[in-house]
Amino acid sequence: MPYASLRGQEIFYEDSGGDGPAIVFSHGLLMDHEMFAPQVAALRARYRCIAWDERGHGRTAGEHIAPFSYYDSADDLAALLQLLGIKRAVLAGMSQGGYLSLRCALTHPDLVQALILIDTQALPEDPQKMPGYKAMLEQWAAEGLSDATAGIIEHIILGDGWEGAAAWKAKWKQVQPHNLLASFTTLGSRDDISERIASIHVPALVIHGDQDVAIELDRARQMAQTLPDAQLVVVSGGGHASNLTHADVVTPAIVKFLDRLQ
Numbered sequence: 001m002p003y004a005s006l007r008g009q010e011i012f013y014e015d016s017g018g019d020g021p022a023i024v025f026s027h028g029l030l031m032d033h034e035m036f037a038p039q040v041a042a043l044r045a046r047y048r049c050i051a052w053d054e055r056g057h058g059r060t061a062g063e064h065i066a067p068f069s070y071y072d073s074a075d076d077l078a079a080l081l082q083l084l085g086i087k088r089a090v091l092a093g094m095s096q097g098g099y100l101s102l103r104c105a106l107t108h109p110d111l112v113q114a115l116i117l118i119d120t121q122a123l124p125e126d127p128q129k130m131p132g133y134k135a136m137l138e139q140w141a142a143e144g145l146s147d148a149t150a151g152i153i154e155h156i157i158l159g160d161g162w163e164g165a166a167a168w169k170a171k172w173k174q175v176q177p178h179n180l181l182a183s184f185t186t187l188g189s190r191d192d193i194s195e196r197i198a199s200i201h202v203p204a205l206v207i208h209g210d211q212d213v214a215i216e217l218d219r220a221r222q223m224a225q226t227l228p229d230a231q232l233v234v235v236s237g238g239g240h241a242s243n244l245t246h247a248d249v250v251t252p253a254i255v256k257f258l259d260r261l262q
Helices: 033-043 070-083 096-107 130-143 147-158 165-172 177-189 217-226 247-261
Strands: 003-006 009-015 022-026 048-052 089-094 112-118 204-209 230-235
Touching: 003 070, 009 033, 009 070, 022 033, 022 070, 022 096, 033 048, 033 089, 033 247, 048 070, 070 096, 089 096, 089 247, 096 112, 112 247, 130 147, 130 177, 147 165, 204 217, 204 247, 217 230, 230 247
Parallel strands: 022 048, 022 089, 089 112, 112 204, 204 230
Antiparallel strands: 003 009, 009 048
């Protein structure tokens, strides 16, 4: 399995290879590279698709994790591209993956051809939600993931009744407390880049579910309006991980956007 020794850590990634334009998929909090399976399956014949596990997640998660920011994660992404010999790529990120992709566009602009921003935002976390999240995750870290809490996480990320939820809940039960708490600290302490993104001039596709309870649609609208060259696609009935639960809407929108870049 492919691991990259980068910046003092072993980062897991999958690379479809090929000579097509490169797309790097960055997942959300509590998810991993597999959340982009529908998009990779649809695009790999024409594009070089790279999907990776970020710090504290999936197969990159280890027994120890140092405090980090999304700028660190952006540097991880940049280092991975350099290792793979990719000079420029489309960055596709969902939620947390969007946070690091936006910061990569700010700090490594020469690497970024375009952005695909799925159920994400440029603002910090809603302060009214943070105490509830903090209490829930601290209990999870101390006592393990209960079925009740798994159901709440499912509702927040995947919505209710999605057929693939059981597999993700099984993964969440395996998350180690130190990775969970470090990743949540990074989420809650990130800076506000909502004004800085006006300097990002690459084409951007903003995709957002209108039923996303983690990030309200208005935040995505604001981001799309601030980015100089952005278009917004609203996914009817979509929640936070709309690329998974509503892949039949999200994937064609991505394909259409990518076709326009050629």
